[in-house]
Amino acid sequence: MKGARIKFAVFIAAVALGIWSLIPTYQLYFVLPGHERALNARLTRAATADDSARVQVEMAEFQQHKASIHKRSLHLGLDLVGGMQLTLEVDKSKLSADEAADAGDRALEVIRNRVDQFGVFEPIIQKVGRDRILIQLPGVDRERAKNLIGQTAQLKFQLVQEERATYDALKTLDDKLKAAPAADTGHPPKSDTAKKVKTDTSRLAALLDTARKDTGLTAVGQAEEGTLLGYVRTVGGDFAVDDRDYPEFKALLERTRPYWPAGYEFLFGPSEAHEGSPVRRLYMLRAEPEMLGSAIKDARPAPYQGSEPGLTNTWIVSLKLGRKDAAVFAQVTGRNIGRRLAIVLDNVVKSAPVIQSRIPDGNAMITTNEVNPDEARDLAIVLRSGALPAPVNIVEERSVGASLGTDSIRRGILACLIGAVVVVVFMVIYYSVAGVLADFALLFNLFFLLAVMAGLRSTMTLPGMAALALTIGMAVDANVLVFERIREELRWGKTVMAAVDAGYDRAFVTIVDANATTIITAIALYFIGSGPIRGFATTLTAGLVINVITAVFVTRFIFDWWLARFEVKKLRI
Amino acid sequence: MRLIGDTNIPFVPKRRLFFVISGLMMLASLVVILVRGFNYGVDFTGGSLLQVHFAQPVTADAMRGVLDKVGEGGAGLQVDERGDFLIRAKAREFPGQQTFSSVLSQQLAASFPGNRFEILRDETVGPQISKELQGKVLLAVLLGLLGILIYVSFRFDFRFGTGAVLSLIHDTLITLGFVALFGKEVTITVIAAVLTMIGYSVNDSIVVSDRIREDVRKMRKESFFDVCNQSINKTLSRTIITSLTVLFVTLALLVFGAASIKDFAFVMTVGTVVGTYSSIFIVANFVVEWEKKFPSKRRR
Numbered sequence: 077m078k079g080a081r082i083k084f085a086v087f088i089a090a091v092a093l094g095i096w097s098l099i100p101t102y103q104l105y106f107v108l109p110g111h112e113r114a115l116n117a118r119l120t121r122a123a124t125a126d127d128s129a130r131v132q133v134e135m136a137e138f139q140q141h142k143a144s145i146h147k148r149s150l151h152l153g154l155d156l157v158g159g160m161q162l163t164l165e166v167d168k169s170k171l172s173a174d175e176a177a178d179a180g181d182r183a184l185e186v187i188r189n190r191v192d193q194f195g196v197f198e199p200i201i202q203k204v205g206r207d208r209i210l211i212q213l214p215g216v217d218r219e220r221a222k223n224l225i226g227q228t229a230q231l232k233f234q235l236v237q238e239e240r241a242t243y244d245a246l247k248t249l250d251d252k253l254k255a256a257p258a259a260d261t262g263h264p265p266k267s268d269t270a271k272k273v274k275t276d277t278s279r280l281a282a283l284l285d286t287a288r289k290d291t292g293l294t295a296v297g298q299a300e301e302g303t304l305l306g307y308v309r310t311v312g313g314d315f316a317v318d319d320r321d322y323p324e325f326k327a328l329l330e331r332t333r334p335y336w337p338a339g340y341e342f343l344f345g346p347s348e349a350h351e352g353s354p355v356r357r358l359y360m361l362r363a364e365p366e367m368l369g370s371a372i373k374d375a376r377p378a379p380y381q382g383s384e385p386g387l388t389n390t391w392i393v394s395l396k397l398g399r400k401d402a403a404v405f406a407q408v409t410g411r412n413i414g415r416r417l418a419i420v421l422d423n424v425v426k427s428a429p430v431i432q433s434r435i436p437d438g439n440a441m442i443t444t445n446e447v448n449p450d451e452a453r454d455l456a457i458v459l460r461s462g463a464l465p466a467p468v469n470i471v472e473e474r475s476v477g478a479s480l481g482t483d484s485i486r487r488g489i490l491a492c493l494i495g496a497v498v499v500v501v502f503m504v505i506y507y508s509v510a511g512v513l514a515d516f517a518l519l520f521n522l523f524f525l526l527a528v529m530a531g532l533r534s535t536m537t538l539p540g541m542a543a544l545a546l547t548i549g550m551a552v553d554a555n556v557l558v559f560e561r562i563r564e565e566l567r568w569g570k571t572v573m574a575a576v577d578a579g580y581d582r583a584f585v586t587i588v589d590a591n592a593t594t595i596i597t598a599i600a601l602y603f604i605g606s607g608p609i610r611g612f613a614t615t616l617t618a619g620l621v622i623n624v625i626t627a628v629f630v631t632r633f634i635f636d637w638w639l640a641r642f643e644v645k646k647l648r649i
Numbered sequence: 650m651r652l653i654g655d656t657n658i659p660f661v662p663k664r665r666l667f668f669v670i671s672g673l674m675m676l677a678s679l680v681v682i683l684v685r686g687f688n689y690g691v692d693f694t695g696g697s698l699l700q701v702h703f704a705q706p707v708t709a710d711a712m713r714g715v716l717d718k719v720g721e722g723g724a725g726l727q728v729d730e731r732g733d734f735l736i737r738a739k740a741r742e743f744p745g746q747q748t749f750s751s752v753l754s755q756q757l758a759a760s761f762p763g764n765r766f767e768i769l770r771d772e773t774v775g776p777q778i779s780k781e782l783q784g785k786v787l788l789a790v791l792l793g794l795l796g797i798l799i800y801v802s803f804r805f806d807f808r809f810g811t812g813a814v815l816s817l818i819h820d821t822l823i824t825l826g827f828v829a830l831f832g833k834e835v836t837i838t839v840i841a842a843v844l845t846m847i848g849y850s851v852n853d854s855i856v857v858s859d860r861i862r863e864d865v866r867k868m869r870k871e872s873f874f875d876v877c878n879q880s881i882n883k884t885l886s887r888t889i890i891t892s893l894t895v896l897f898v899t900l901a902l903l904v905f906g907a908a909s910i911k912d913f914a915f916v917m918t919v920g921t922v923v924g925t926y927s928s929i930f931i932v933a934n935f936v937v938e939w940e941k942k943f944p945s946k947r948r949r
Contacts, residue, residue, distance in 0.1 A: 473748060475750075488906065491910075600789045608837075
């Protein structure tokens with residue numbers, strides 16, 4: 077049997093190819109995690125700085141090795157490993173036509189930079205359509221990552237208007253409000269603003285107190301409805317509003333926008349705790365920035381070293397300006413000694429330090445008020461990688477926690493195993509020896525399916541596991557068609573050889589027909605294009621194609637070989 | 650071993666009975682779909698689906714309170730088999746980089762201090778995306794159906810092709826009826842199951858039709874009706890066994906699979922049963938009925 081030898085050789089070659097294609101996958105999921113744990117353990121045990129440095133070098137090499145293996149493996153989808161998928165849309169509404177043209181590409185570049193510096197293993201960042209960006213990040217702190225990616229990071233340095241002038245401006249705006257009350261004059265403050273005034277004895281507090289008396293409000297615990305000053309209190313020498321009143325106050329302030337003093341704008345600080353309740357500071361700033369974030373050459377997180385008591389142990393971002401910009405900064409600071417310079421990030425006043433002296437070396441800092449260095453680290457990354465050309469909105473998010481993903485894998489494998497065992501046992505009971513043959517085919521099927529998927533670097537998703545289970549059920553279908561046909565042919569009195577021949581020949585067309593329709597639908601599903609379903613479509617398509625091949629060629633070959641080798645005269649099927 | 654021996658069940662003579670059964674099932678499905686409607690998931694409605702897990706159990710009332718606080722009192726709240734909360738909220742805009750999940754986790758941290766929680770799943774789909782997804786899914790379903798139609802019309806003559814397509818509509822309608830009846834959430838995965846079910850149920854119809862074509866050629870003496878009845882009986886065993894092996898697997902998925910796969914398995918299980926029924930009782934019978942009303946000029 078010369079033909080049989082060649083067929084056998086082809087089969088062995090296919091198996092070898094399959095094993096070769098699965099080796100990286102095996103390494104990635106079964107060998108490397110052990111190595112990684114060992115390295116981590118060594119790092120924590122490292123006694124000296126030298127040891128630690130050596131392990132870190134090994135660690136870096138290991139990560140490179142892992143990345144190269146990962147490229148050649150069967151990937152697991154985010155719904156199985158846990159992670160986050162975001163679709164961002166670049167908001168071009170405020171851009172000119174010129175700026176809008178390449179805003180998508182620029183945003184992509186900036187976000188790629190940020191994610192790279194954040195240090196995520198194998199992220200996917202790609203443009204979808206004209207101004208959407210798809211990001212897939214396996215296993216990350218979601219809120220942190222979202223914040224990192226989404227910050228526009230437009231940094232400005234703006235001069236702060238003096239307190240008295242700010243107060244006067246607010247008072248003028250209140251007069252305007254009284255002159256032209258809108259239908260909805262706002263709600264009384266939810267907070268006990270007026271009560272708190274008493275605890276602050278600054279000059280500002282005194283001012284506010286007089287203001288309240290002027291407007292006829294004497295009783296503590298009341299604030300005039302519909303006025304800006306009614307909401308305002310003082311916090312450490314700044315005006316502030318209670319965070320709970322913030323939306324209403326902001327809306328009220330927004331209504332007075334046409335009357336704002338020319339060349340100035342009002343901005344808020346971040347929400348912060350003050351005497352047990354959340355507040356936001358209010359600043360009146362010169363609208364024209366003294367300097368822009370593009371002047372920053374480098375930004376690094378650092379522990380706070382200064383003398384302000386509230387900031388000890390907190391982290392800051394230390395900024396370094398370029399040489400030319402440092403000169404400008406020196407000029408600005410030199411001219412405005414004693415005034416305050418606000419550092420404004422995405423229209424939020426991060427801090428507003430008083431300029432003590434001229435700063436010649438181009439160093440500045442942004443305080444975070446956080447003991448945890450994460451915010452400072454992320455902010456430094458964002459500032460280093462530059463500002464987004466326009467704000468981005470999250471239009472779609474799909475995240476899965478790692479523990480849920482592990483649970484899905486466990487249950488998916490369990491369901492596949494139980495389904496497979498039932499099918500395998502059934503086939504043996506129902507078709508005896510031929511059933512064993514079909515079971516072998518099933519095994520090869522699964523093996524080749526995984527090998528092909530690894531070879532194509534496709535992604536296994538949760539629906540993909542369902543498709544894997546389905547292919548188990550459908551894999552034996554082709555053999556059932558053949559075996560049933562052989563039974564019939566045998567009943568008609570054909571010899572074993574002739575019956576097997578006829579069975580395979582007759583069933584072949586039917587097998588192709590039957591699988592073709594399922595493959596057609598699977599291909600159609602591929603076009604929905606959402607990650608998990610794509611995994612389903614590829615797994616099912618590959619599974620069915622391999623089904624046809626193994627059922628028709630592999631089992632037939634073994635069947636023929638078995639019949640010839642043992643000279644089978646009577647077939648129990 | 651054989652489950653089904655040589656049978657001679659009068660499938661064709663009793664066809665009217667099966668038409669009535671199928672007609673009633675389809676009608677019932679249509680009524681259920683129209684009356685109950687589908688429970689569309691966030692893929693299609695837009696909005697958020699969150700799964701929240703707590704280290705220490707939290708009552709549904711307490712969770713309601715938190716939802717009220719973040720202005721989502723109307724959100725759907727459900728406790729799943731793992732004891733996790735499933736929260737479904739409508740699409741809403743939040744300032745800056747905030748999303749429903751970030752707003753909720755802030756409030757959860759404030760409301761349940763000391764109780765660790767994790768948002769295990771967050772599917773948030775904006776209105777624009779959900780609209781696009783609807784379009785894409787519709788396109789995929791149409792493409793799939795069109796593909797099957799073209800294939801069937803190439804491989805079969807007009808009558809069997811029409812029969813296969815009718816049985817396909819029959820299977821889909823009844824399966825969707827079950828989806829509506831049990832209030833299963835219609836997600837992209839469920840749509841994938843429906844489409845796969847369609848592709849697979851055509852399989853059985855093809856096996857039966859193939860056999861009839863072969864037998865018509867072989868058994869020239871017998872009438873078309875007898876040939877059909879015999880062919881259905883002859884393929885009965887394989888039709889049932891092939892469906893059985895798939896059912897083993899879909900049932901395993903239904904019992905042991907992860908939550909989001911259960912709905913998929915449900916559709917596949919119902920679809921496989923209905924599809925098998927229609928391949929045995931409907932497809933050939935439809936062709937027989939057609940042949941009787943409008944006899945073709947020459948025997949195929």
